[in-house]
Amino acid sequence: MPLPVRHLLLAALGLAAVAGLLSVTGDLTALRIAAVGYTMLAVAGLQLLVGGSGQVSLGHGAFMMIGAYSMALLVLHQPTLPLAANLGVIVVVSVAAGVAVGAATARLHGPYLAGATLILAVGLPGLAHRFHAFLGGSNGLNIRTAGAPPFLDGLVTTSEWRALVVWTTVVLGLAVLATISAGRLGRRMRAIRDDETAAAMAGVPVGATKVVAFVIASAAGGLAGGLQAYVLGTVTPSSFTLVLSLTLLAALVLGGIGSLWGALWASMAIVYLDVWATDLARAANLGRNAENNLPVVFFGVVLILVLRFWPLGVHGALRSLGARLRAVRSDTSSRTPQ
Amino acid sequence: MNYFVTLTLNGLASGAAYAALALSLVIIYQATRLVNFAQPALALLSVYTAYTVTQLTGSYWLGFAAALTAGLLVGAFVERVIIRPIARTSQLNAIIVTLGLLLVVQGGVGMVWGNEQHGFRYAFSYVGRFAPSDVFALVAVGVVALLLFALYRFTPLGLRMRAAAFHPEAARLSGVRVGLMLTAGWGIASLIGALAGMLAGPPFISPNVFDVVFVFGITAAVVGGLDNPFGAVIGGLLIGLGMSYVSGFLGPELATLAALVIVVAVLSVRPDGILSRPTARKV
Amino acid sequence: MTRPLLTVEDLSASYGAVRALCGVSLTVPERGLCAVLGANGAGKTTLLRTLTGLHRAASGRVLLADEDITPLPTEKVITRGLAHVPEGGGVVVELTVEENLRLGALWRADRRDRTTLDEVMDLFPPLAQRRAKAAATLSGGERQMLAIGRALMARPRVLLLDEPSLGLAPLITRRILDLLRDLRDRTGLTVVLVEQNAAGALSVTDHGYVLNQGSVVAEGPSAELLADDRTRHAYLGF
Numbered sequence: 001m002p003l004p005v006r007h008l009l010l011a012a013l014g015l016a017a018v019a020g021l022l023s024v025t026g027d028l029t030a031l032r033i034a035a036v037g038y039t040m041l042a043v044a045g046l047q048l049l050v051g052g053s054g055q056v057s058l059g060h061g062a063f064m065m066i067g068a069y070s071m072a073l074l075v076l077h078q079p080t081l082p083l084a085a086n087l088g089v090i091v092v093v094s095v096a097a098g099v100a101v102g103a104a105t106a107r108l109h110g111p112y113l114a115g116a117t118l119i120l121a122v123g124l125p126g127l128a129h130r131f132h133a134f135l136g137g138s139n140g141l142n143i144r145t146a147g148a149p150p151f152l153d154g155l156v157t158t159s160e161w162r163a164l165v166v167w168t169t170v171v172l173g174l175a176v177l178a179t180i181s182a183g184r185l186g187r188r189m190r191a192i193r194d195d196e197t198a199a200a201m202a203g204v205p206v207g208a209t210k211v212v213a214f215v216i217a218s219a220a221g222g223l224a225g226g227l228q229a230y231v232l233g234t235v236t237p238s239s240f241t242l243v244l245s246l247t248l249l250a251a252l253v254l255g256g257i258g259s260l261w262g263a264l265w266a267s268m269a270i271v272y273l274d275v276w277a278t279d280l281a282r283a284a285n286l287g288r289n290a291e292n293n294l295p296v297v298f299f300g301v302v303l304i305l306v307l308r309f310w311p312l313g314v315h316g317a318l319r320s321l322g323a324r325l326r327a328v329r330s331d332t333s334s335r336t337p338q
Numbered sequence: 339m340n341y342f343v344t345l346t347l348n349g350l351a352s353g354a355a356y357a358a359l360a361l362s363l364v365i366i367y368q369a370t371r372l373v374n375f376a377q378p379a380l381a382l383l384s385v386y387t388a389y390t391v392t393q394l395t396g397s398y399w400l401g402f403a404a405a406l407t408a409g410l411l412v413g414a415f416v417e418r419v420i421i422r423p424i425a426r427t428s429q430l431n432a433i434i435v436t437l438g439l440l441l442v443v444q445g446g447v448g449m450v451w452g453n454e455q456h457g458f459r460y461a462f463s464y465v466g467r468f469a470p471s472d473v474f475a476l477v478a479v480g481v482v483a484l485l486l487f488a489l490y491r492f493t494p495l496g497l498r499m500r501a502a503a504f505h506p507e508a509a510r511l512s513g514v515r516v517g518l519m520l521t522a523g524w525g526i527a528s529l530i531g532a533l534a535g536m537l538a539g540p541p542f543i544s545p546n547v548f549d550v551v552f553v554f555g556i557t558a559a560v561v562g563g564l565d566n567p568f569g570a571v572i573g574g575l576l577i578g579l580g581m582s583y584v585s586g587f588l589g590p591e592l593a594t595l596a597a598l599v600i601v602v603a604v605l606s607v608r609p610d611g612i613l614s615r616p617t618a619r620k621v
Numbered sequence: 622m623t624r625p626l627l628t629v630e631d632l633s634a635s636y637g638a639v640r641a642l643c644g645v646s647l648t649v650p651e652r653g654l655c656a657v658l659g660a661n662g663a664g665k666t667t668l669l670r671t672l673t674g675l676h677r678a679a680s681g682r683v684l685l686a687d688e689d690i691t692p693l694p695t696e697k698v699i700t701r702g703l704a705h706v707p708e709g710g711g712v713v714v715e716l717t718v719e720e721n722l723r724l725g726a727l728w729r730a731d732r733r734d735r736t737t738l739d740e741v742m743d744l745f746p747p748l749a750q751r752r753a754k755a756a757a758t759l760s761g762g763e764r765q766m767l768a769i770g771r772a773l774m775a776r777p778r779v780l781l782l783d784e785p786s787l788g789l790a791p792l793i794t795r796r797i798l799d800l801l802r803d804l805r806d807r808t809g810l811t812v813v814l815v816e817q818n819a820a821g822a823l824s825v826t827d828h829g830y831v832l833n834q835g836s837v838v839a840e841g842p843s844a845e846l847l848a849d850d851r852t853r854h855a856y857l858g859f
Contacts, residue, residue: 494727494732497716497720497723497724497727498724498727500713500715500716500720501713501716501724504713504714504715504716505711505713505714505715507675507707507711508707508711508712508713508724509713509724510675510694510695510696510699511673511675511695511699511704511705511707511711511772512699512724512725512727512728512771512775513696513699513700513727513728513775514696514724514727514728515696516696
């Protein structure tokens with residue numbers, strides 16, 4: 001079976017699993033499932049960039065912001081366009097932004113690239129304030145998008161429909177990312193990650209490959225941002241803080257670098273650690289200060305502990321656990337008399 | 339013209355704080371090849387310590403001393419307890435852990451002191467053009483830079499620290515306890531970071547107060563060359579000036595994006611900063 | 622024969638699954654000048670690195686004048702009187718010549734005493750001329766002198782040298798080898814010299830060990846090893 005077909009089949013399976021999950025859970029959970037979806041797409045893009053080509057970006061949230069504002073502007077100014085067209089435009093816009101930033105930072109390496117992208121993450125929300133009339137300043141933009149189509153009335157709620165739309169886009173995006181990563185481009189990126197000079201001597205176009213990796217990651221981030229705007233119905237500069245960018249990268253390492261599974265654990269950590277910490281602070285009646293800050297602290301503590309004890313992240317820990325279980329099983333089976 | 343002079347003087351004064359923060363980043367980068375993204379959080383903790391001490395005692399200078407002490411101790415503690423066990427496994431993980439620390443400390447400060455702004459006073463009067471507080475900022479950073487230079491250049495501790503940073507194995511073979519030198523380096527760096535916080539904090543402090551300062555600090559460090567303490571100081575003052583002009587003539591919202599343009603422009607010409615020495619690839 | 626100053630007992634070490642040393646034993650008497658020879662990858666460098674604790678021994682012991690130094694960290698081993706000039710010298714090129722030398726004596730209580738510094742400068746006149754220059758500006762031979770000088774600053778009892786002749790012109794190699802012998806004769810320093818240049822090393826040392834694949838395959842007085850054709854052909858390649 002050719003690889004793209006296999007990836008599409010896996011995507012369909014994943015979507016079916018999400019639909020099954022949605023059918024047995026409530027509305028609130030549907031929103032969280034949607035959040036896991038678009039976060040996973042953003043993290044998966046970062047996975048390709050960091051895990052694939054070894055470039056560390058601290059500004060991934062900036063591309064989510066570009067995607068989210070693109071979505072809001074399209075809905076507000078071109079209300080007749082269908083959602084799929086909006087998503088298409090968002091990909092084009094984020095690719096353009098990725099090309100601009102990627103080309104500008106192509107000569108930056110290691111900590112210098114990290115520093116530059118960090119500045120982008122902090123600086124970009126300033127644009128929303130600068131162009132107040134167009135981008136809505138600190139109040140941001142509010143949009144209304146259509147819910148489930150009429151023939152599904154009563155079958156799915158609006159939240160469930162949105163979660164399905166999000167996940168359909170996400171699994172398609174993931175299939176594309178997986179195919180890229182398994183192909184020639186992915187091999188070139190990994191060659192650069194392992195040893196840039198050696199890759200260049202082996203004929204890999206280092207500069208171009210790095211820019212392409214950056215652009216693909218930007219597109220995934222932008223698309224994720226657009227989906228977020230679609231689900232939440234609002235975009236504000238304060239949702240795209242430095243903390244978001246840092247959290248995306250940190251969660252990627254927490255989940256495990258080098259595998260799309262890592263991106264799944266990462267996005268679940270981002271969404272659910274936040275939920276649990278907020279619930280915990282409320283249940284323990286710790287007050288408003290604790291309630292506002294506990295999620296971030298909780299995430300940071302989990303991050304530090306996971307990296308302290310499982311340097312390869314959650315996915316790495318699960319894999320070594322699986323390997324150990326298999327070893328035990330084959331050990332016992334070989335000992336039983338045939 | 340008058341406006342331009344005002345912007346220049348303001349730029350130099352705020353540049354002093356960026357220079358101090360850049361210096362604290364460079365000290366750690368030199369020793370461990372690690373950009374310490376937790377540096378603004380450590381400075382935040384120091385500044386809030388100063389806030390509480392000043393509230394309790396009524397003395398600004400006791401608070402000031404408390405901030406520097408807190409910086410020194412927290413920096414050393416973080417290196418020894420959190421960073422070192424992880425730095426052994428992977429460079430990227432160590433960077434991510436500094437990010438995690440940033441989140442924990444920023445959130446922790448919010449939990450203890452609240453997310454709202456607290457008034458935080460200047461060391462001296464801030465009224466007028468090139469006020470005493472501005473002079474103090476420049477003098478304090480100048481003195482710290484000179485002390486640091488003297489420490490590195492003329493003391494046995496400085497020689498040990500440099501040897502441990504440049505060539506850990508040769509340092510160990512000369513009887514230097516490299517781990518201890520790293521702890522000392524983090525302590526000193528965080529002390530200087532605390533100074534940056536004391537200069538950049540007023541008039542109000544809140545858990546996010548150093549986000550933008552950090553951006554300018556890292557810009558300064560990157561522009562000057564992450565490997566070069568002199569570059570950090572020069573870079574800090576240059577960024578202070580540049581940001582002051584951009585804010586004054588184009589609008590303060592664009593200052594951070596202007597910093598990005600400066601970083602990209604400088605690094606495209608000199609990939610390791612203005613003052614970097616060209617180095618061959620190490621095999 | 623005088624009592625042994627450095628004793629290695631059944632020392633083993635590995636890199637992951639790869640065994641680098643398998644049960645190496647050797648003794649070096651006080652004032653001894655001893656060569657450790659062998660081909661590339663025979664385990665010579667690992668031996669020295671394990672002696673000073675840069676690499677952890679898997680089993681076996683290292684005794685320096687009856688004290689077991691195997692468990693000590695490198696920086697402590699140095700203070701017991703073992704000095705190690707690593708392959709390539711390990712000079713800190715960012716520091717000046719004088720700073721490199723001072724670094725070697727920093728752990729000593731009498732580090733302010735300048736007599737050792739003056740002695741080392743006398744020993745290596747090129748270093749005295751360049752004392753304020755960055756070590757990066759030195760030639761290969763001068764760097765090797767600086768590395769040896771830094772080791773001597775610690776006033777060691779045993780000096781370990783890893784391939785001091787690597788990449789140097791034959792004339793300079795000769796001078797360094799003669800200098801080692803001269804040092805031993807004048808100051809009573811004990812020297813362990815790891816070399817691939819077996820002929821040169823055997824011509825100045827008084828005892829030699831030959832390593833192959835992590836084990837000692839031959840040992841004896843240097844003159845005898847030099848005369849033993851079989852060992853020479855099989856392991857020393859000349």
